[in-house]
Amino acid sequence: MSKELAINEEIRDKEVRLLSETGEQLGIVSIKEAQAMANSKNLDLVQISPNANPSVCKLMDYGKYKYEQSRKEKEAKKNQKTITVKEVRLRPGIETNDLNTKANNAIKFLKKGDKVKVELRFRGRELGHKDIGKEVMLKFIDIVKEFGEPAKAPKFEGNNMVVIIDPKK
Incomplete structure (x- = not known):
């Protein structure tokens, strides 16, 4: 993957805009509260937009997300035609x-x-x-x-x- 996303304890912001695993907005919450929500649902807190103010984080299974991304990249590479x-x-x-x-x-x-x-x-x-x-x-x-x-x-x-x-x- 080209850029790594900050997850769980790597996030250094005080407040974040939180999205649920389905993508609905849960509002602006403190990082501790967001981390607690993620732990209660056995999910990771992933910072998907670090440049926004406040930064946007989403509750998701990070391992599954990375796997899906690698599958997509592999599929895109397979469908690519090189012209010689x-x-x-x-x-x-x-x-x-x-x-x-x-x-x-x-x-x-x-x-x-x-x-x-x-x-x-x-x-x-x-x-x-x-x-x-x-x-x-x-x-x-x-x-x-x-x-x-x-x-x-x-x-x-x-x-x-x-x-x-x-x-x-």
Whole structure:
């Protein structure tokens, strides 16, 4: 849990606004009186809002509360989907069969629900023929368009042309 709540003797206020275990307000009472109520019902006095004036305390079974919170966090973590970005590298002079192989790999990633970062790397004299690289990139996007669409148009980052392809829902 991210923040621990003050319970029972850890509460240092003189007066507190007390809530019953069902959530109904019992009014503002002294800390001793609140502690006595909690003891008589075999419950813990938990400070749920320390910044309020007077601070708000609730009668509850703290162990059960912590258990429920950990269960909720575990459930939320289980339902969370992590998105990974896979990378495919191309060159401007790539042959058709090699391009198809790279595209098939990208399609596998997209089918799994991963994003694909396509990086077309230019070296030396290839930088003078960016139009050829653009054609290769557009051909690649055309091959995988059935399984994913680019988030943005291809753009240059230094000597590379980069595009990120998101999987189709």
